[in-house]
Amino acid sequence: MSSGSPAMKRKSSLSSDTPSKRAPRQIPVSCESCRKKKLKCDRAQPCSSCSTRRIPCSYGDYGPFTGGTATENVAQAAQTSPSGVATAPSRHQQRVMTYQTPEGYHRIGDDPLATAVRLENIMMAHRVPTAVSASVRSQLSQSHVSSPISQQGSTPGSLSTLIHGCSASSQNPTNLPLVSYLPSRSEMLDLFDYYCTHLDYQYHLIIPSRTRQDIYKVYANILNGEICDLGILALLFGITSATLFFRLLSTTTTEIAESASREAAFLAGAALMQGNYMTCPTVPGLQATLIIGHHIPGLTLDPSVCAYFVPGTMASQGKSLKLHIIDCPRSAEERRINGCDATELELKRRLWWDLASYEWLLGFLSGPQEFTYSISPQQMNLRLPLNIEDDDIETGDEKPLSTPTCMSYTLARLQLAHICREIVDRTAPEYLQGYEVSYDRVLELDRMLNEKYAELPDFFRFDQSSRRKYANLYRERPQIAWQSAFIQQGYQARLCRLHRWHFIRGAKDPRYSYSHVVSLQSARKVLELKRIMDEEEPILAINSSFWAVMHHVFMSAVTLLINICFNWDDILAEKQKEEVLEACRMLSRAQQVSSIAREGINAMMGTLRKHWIQQKRPMSDVPGSQPEPTFHVDLQQLTPASSNVEPNSNAQFMQPAEYHVPSSQDALNLQNSGSGELPLEDIFSEMLDDSGNVELDSTGWMELLSELTHSTVPY
Structure with missing residues (x-):
């Protein structure tokens, strides 16, 4: 084809008369960070993506797009109406407005930027505490404090x-909107x-004077429209949750x-979630x-927040x-x-030692953490x-x-926790290997416990002479009287637990x-x-029904019951039976007051009755006795199971079992009754009457004592 062909002329003509089809390179409008990350940039200065990540926002030689974003325009329109009066955004405007959550800025709707930020937080947020410096962590934490969360503009x-x-x-x-669920300031101060x-x-x-200042500050911020x-x-809702539980019980x-307590605890968890507490x-x-x-460990919480309140x-x-390295x-x-x-x-030292003592005390209680x-x-x-007193710090x-000071009990409790940790260290190797702990070591640990007990201040003794000596102190500060009872129960219960391996053997x-x-002796002291x-x-009577207290009472009652089985013909057997029945009345009163105590007692009763049937000698083996009818009764009818059982109580023992019921009419009444519960005193009375018919199997009784201590709550 010659150079002068029509096709070549047309191509030449088009090339000279019209611009090229390839458009010139577009000037970048996104910031450099968004271009590198391939994120959508809102072209502000700085852009929201860089603001969220708290990194410099640069547009290089081009500069940001100055046309404004939909978010800015809507926000500006929402602030002022044509008449100059602030107005709320319309429903359409709300759909495009940006709000901030603990995971960064999001758009309501399907926004790629929101998705990217969310995914980045899911994958990387847990590494922030170790990946950034202390100053950056402080800035991140402060950003959550000052962020425009959804509570802004709310009133208590x-x-x-x-x-x-409340249905939060x-x-x-x-x-x-957390603030809208806060009680009024006067109610909060009363709580x-x-x-x-x-x-x-x-x-x-807490340090009361400082927390009171925080309360005033929160309500002042709300009044002034501040964040x-x-x-x-979260702290205020936590105090509200614990207080409402015990205050409303009476x-x-x-x-x-x-x-009410569950709702307040959920609000505390919501505040922690909005503050990105796990990361900062x-x-x-x-x-x-x-x-x-600590105060309401048996409360069933919403799964979305319950992880915040577990020891780990x-x-x-x-x-x-x-x-831990202060x-x-x-x-x-x-x-x-x-x-x-x-x-x-x-305050930080106190909080850490509370965490440590909590774990060490639990280490010497049966359960997964034993x-x-x-x-x-x-x-x-x-x-x-x-x-030291708080005002003297x-x-x-x-x-x-x-x-005596406000910290005396904490220090005494910490001393007991140290001993519990020492017992764990010295007995765990043998126990976990399946070996029996030597009796010499048990006696050595008993000596250590008694030495620490002897170091308790006199006002924590709680014997008759000490109670008379410090009667005025107990009237002025009734909390010390209760602390004395708690620390005494703690020591006596640990002594009883330490010797449980040889308690049965010691009877023979x-x-x-x-x-x-x-x-x-320890059981009777409890x-x-x-x-x-x-x-x-005193004014703190409700606390005597704490499950931690009642757990020790139940274990003491069972200890005395087992002793009667081994010495049913003792001259003091009737007096010992009355001790057990008196403990049953204590347990029954606690069941009326505390649902946590009630369900914990029910779970332990299920374990006790299961072992009792296994240990009980068949009536046909007892000379001169007639066999009594045996009925199959679902244990869940005897002791109703619930998902709200104390988390440290093993519900696995609440399984159907075979029970000997005194009469067929009693069995029918039990199966047809609404509650299905027998009075504790009646159940224990039946056990005491049959104490002479129980086979003395040491292994079985040891298993019973071990299973009953599966209620791993701090004393």
């Missing part, structure tokens, strides 16, 4: 709404005063108390989880806050250079809390241990008679302490 509600009409747990906790008087003395997880600290909101039904924990947030986890999570968050040289040097808040520092603990003293560096005016073998005697708690009835 009322306590009656929280008790009767049916909503999404990530965007719940706080109740907590300080009736509950705080058990663990002392509230989410950690402090005035309403158990169901109402549990429902705070001291108030940890206080909130400890308050709920609480210990992990304490480590994230570096509470007094290491590096931390001490930083405080010397930068200064510190002495009250805050002492003979284990995750907080090792070799892996932490902080001194013990001071024996700044001055450092520490008192001797012989002087003189070599182990010491264990038999000590177990009976019951005596409970009688004192019931008879004196």
Whole structure:
């Protein structure tokens, strides 16, 4: 084809007369970070993506797109109406407005940026505490405090709404308007005063004066339309949850108390979730989880928030806050250079030692965590809390241990926890290998327990002479009287548990008679302490029905019951039977007051009756007896099972079993009754009457004692 062909001319003509089909390279309008990450950029300065990640936002040589975003335009339109009056955005505007959650800025709807941010947080958020510096973590934590969460513009509600009409747990906790569920300030202060008087003395997880200031600050922020600290909101809801549970028990039904407490606990979890607590924990947030986890451990919570209140999570968050290395040289040097808040520092020490003592006490109770603990003293560096009143922390005016302070009980409880950890360390190797712990080691640990017991201050003795000596102190500070009872029960219950391996043998073998005697003495002391708690009835009487207290009472009753089976013809058998029946009456009263105690007692009764039938000698083997009819009764009718059983009580033992019922009419009444529960006193009376017909199988009784201690709650 020649160069002058028509086709070539047309092509040449088009090339010269029209522009090229390839468009020139478009000027970038996204920032450099979004271009690299291939994210949608809103072209603001800085863009929302860079703001969320708190990184520099640069457009290179081009500069940002200045036309504005839909979000900015809608937000501006929502702020001012044509008349100059602020107005709310329309429904259409709300769909495109940006709001912030703990996972960053999201758009309501299907936004690629929201998806990218969400996925990045899911994959990487847990690495933030170890991947970034302390200063960046502080900025991240502060960003959650000052973020425009959904509570902005809300006003507090009322306590009656929280008790009767609250349905927060049916909503999404990530965007719940938290402030609208707060009680009024006067109601919150009233709840706080109740907590300080009736509950705080058990663990002392707050410094009242500081928490009171936080309450005033929260309500002042609400009044001024400012954002509230989410950690402090969680703390207030935690205090509300614990207080409502015990306060309402004396005035309403158990169901109402549990429902109100559950709603408040859910709100505390929602505040922690909105504050991204797992990634950026705070001291108030940890206080909130400890308050709920310690005071109402048996409360059934929504699955979306229950993980915040379990011991493993609480210990992990304490480590994230570096509470376990507060007094290491590096931390001490930083405080010397930068200064510190002495009250805050002492509070952190208290919180960590509470976490440690909680684990160590649980390590010497049967259950999944038996003979284990995750907080090792070799892996932490902080001194013990001071024996000091809260108001004297700044001055450092520490008192001797012989002087009672608000921290005396915490220090005494920590001392017992150290012994429990020592017992675990010395007995776990043999026990976990299936070997029997030598009796010499049991006696050595018994000596250690008694030595620590002898070091208790006199005002914690609680014997008759000490009670007379400190009667005025107990009237002025009734909390100390209760602390005395609790610490005494703690020691006596641990002594009884330490000797349980040889208690049965001691009834027959003189070599182990010491264990038999000590177990009976400790069991009787536990019951005596409970009688004192019931008879004196100070302003804290409701606490005598704590499940931790009643667990020890039940174990003491079973110890005395087993002793009667081995010595049914003893001259003091009738008196011993009355001791057991009196313990049954204590348990029955607790069942009336506390649903947690009721369900824990029911679970333990199921275990006891199962073993009783196994140990009971067939009636045909008893001379001169006639065989009585045996009926198959579902244990769930005898002791109704519930998903709300104390989490540390093993529901696996609540299985159908074969029971001997006194008469066919009783069996029919039992099967046809609505509740299906027999009075505890009747059940134990039947067992006591048949105590002479029980086979003395040491192995079976040992299994019973082990299974009954599966209620792993702190004392």
